[in-house]
Amino acid sequence: MLRERMPFHFIKLRKIWYIISILVIIPGIISLFSQGLNLGIDFVGGSLLDLKFHQPVAVEQVRGVLGKFGLEGASIQRSGETDFLLRTRELSEDESVQVIQALDQELGGVTVQRSERVGPMIGRELIRNAFLALGVASILMVVYIAWRFEFKQGIAAIIALLHDVLVVTGIFSIFQIEVDSAFVAAILTIIGYSINDTIVIFDRIRENMLNKKKGQLLEDIINASLWQTMARSINTVLTVLFVLVALLLLGGTTIHNMVLALLIGITSGVYSSICNASPIWFDLKRMENPGKPKTAKA
């Protein structure tokens, strides 16, 4: 006998899951439309200087020196006594040498830890490639799922992963966390991960449909499948979260935002795989012949 503990019926409660998702997504969408994303220089072009001064300096001092080059408007971010992150419009090679020299001479010595310069063209290409990648990945996945499972499951899976993309970009927009090219990588990983979860569940549904008892309702099969895969879904996400939390707390600052995006996205991914993908597929199936309770048919 299967030891099945099913405290509640996932499919019967699906409206609640949809509402939760919508409540999480709506503020993000509003924010995306009103204030957009805080796009880093990877997208909009510009220069970034990660500097370590040899003695403590104040933000005003740095701004003062930048002012001589007409860069008063630069974003100056201080982390620690001597570490500064400067973001400016795109500086030419000569300009950046002059700025660094001036900072070095006037503020008692500076070491460049990291410097980045990105032209506006590169940013536009990155945005284009990001959307292309998202589109191509989605299409390929739908095709694969349609082949191995069924087309409607592919659609349901894609809706679930769009949910995850919206959750992450929404939260990044609300808190205006900087978005760079690593963010794009994070989004695609989240997609891969979220769909991975969804497929494991669909696989169980596929198997249970083959072994179904006569007259068993589709919603009960889906519900049973969700509960059977529950431990796996949660345990897997836990192990990944262990690594991500460690990276977030102890890893370097350079990948901080990427790890944060992964953390949010993978958490959202496990939710959407369980609470959105299969219920949406159920609703899509129900539309085939509305009104009737659906018995399981593979």
Add this chain to the structure above:
Amino acid sequence: MKWDKILKLAGIVVVVAALAVLAVKPVFPGVKWLPFVKLIKQGLDLQGGVHVVLEAKDTPEAPVTPERVKQAMAIIENRVNAYGVAEPVVQQQGDRRIIVELAGIKDPDEAVRNLIKTAYLEFKTEDGTTVLTGRQLKTASEEKDPQSGQVRVNLEFEPDGAKTFAEVTAVNVGKRIAILLDGNVLQAPVVDEPIPNGRAQITGYESLEEAHNIAILLRSGALPVKVEVMEKRTVGPTLGADSLEKSIKAGIIGLIAILVFMVLYYRLPGLVADFALVVYALLVLLIFAALHVTMTLPGIAGFLLSLGMAVDANVIIFERFREEMWSGKTLRSAIDAGFKRAFVAIFDSNVTTLIAAAVLYYFGTGPIKGFAVTLSIGILVSMFTAITVTRYLLHLVAGSNLVRNIKLYGA
């Protein structure tokens, strides 16, 4: 108890443990490829260096042609090689872009400026006619006069250039001949007497290094087309080392958390999975070293993430295995049934993740590509270890009758 199986099991544990130690600790300092973790190539964000994307630009005199881009690339390659950096990258991207990566370079900004200098050398007479150009140059080298301490760049022309130079100096005695680099007059010395041997000097450099850089530019020849920086990223060596150290620390802590969790939740199979995870990590690192995969910061994140995926395959198998046990199967048939049923799920779910990684590889650049590579290798190896290593070990443990308490198998 079946001693042959127990011995086998013990043997495997010892071998893997030894391999793990060899992988990371310098036990045999004499063997060059050990510890092999050191062989894994580090990306610019870890060892410090500069990554620049150059683009050829049209000018009225020199519109961009595929031919010119090829020439420019060859010249830039020459200049890069002159810096003596280990394993530099010079690569064409698209029609008119060139990617250059230099690792562990002292002054990356200066290096980049020199890479894109046109370095068009001209000799002009007083009436403004160009009599010689860098094309007729045979070689250029810097030199410090041991007596006066004066730093200079010595030029030597090809035979035809030398001939022209001799003729030009002959008719211009008492007049000036200007030496121009990229249109700027470097010097305009007065010709004292005809120079027949095809040699000239440029003086007035402050340091030998400055003269060295100019000599490199002149030797490598002028760029046939204007080149501009589109994107440039430099990472200092301290920041890179710091990032690497932090990521490794975070990774070890995350890994320990996974190992502990697996044992607590899945007990004996969890221990087997932990062992399989160590095998997995070793295999992946070995592949990174063997395939010369460049490890970047996002790449490390990808590898660590793949640890989670490797565990996932085991989790799917164990959950299945538990169910089979509950349904009353014997230990051994439960193992086989668990694997068989879990395989389809593992396969389908990993293929979809691989699709995402492949797309990422295709559209990504630099570190992002590195991330896609580590993630893909991780997924493939994790499938392999879960369905071979874990399965074999689980059978061995079950077959050895070492543990008979069924509770320890998580049932």
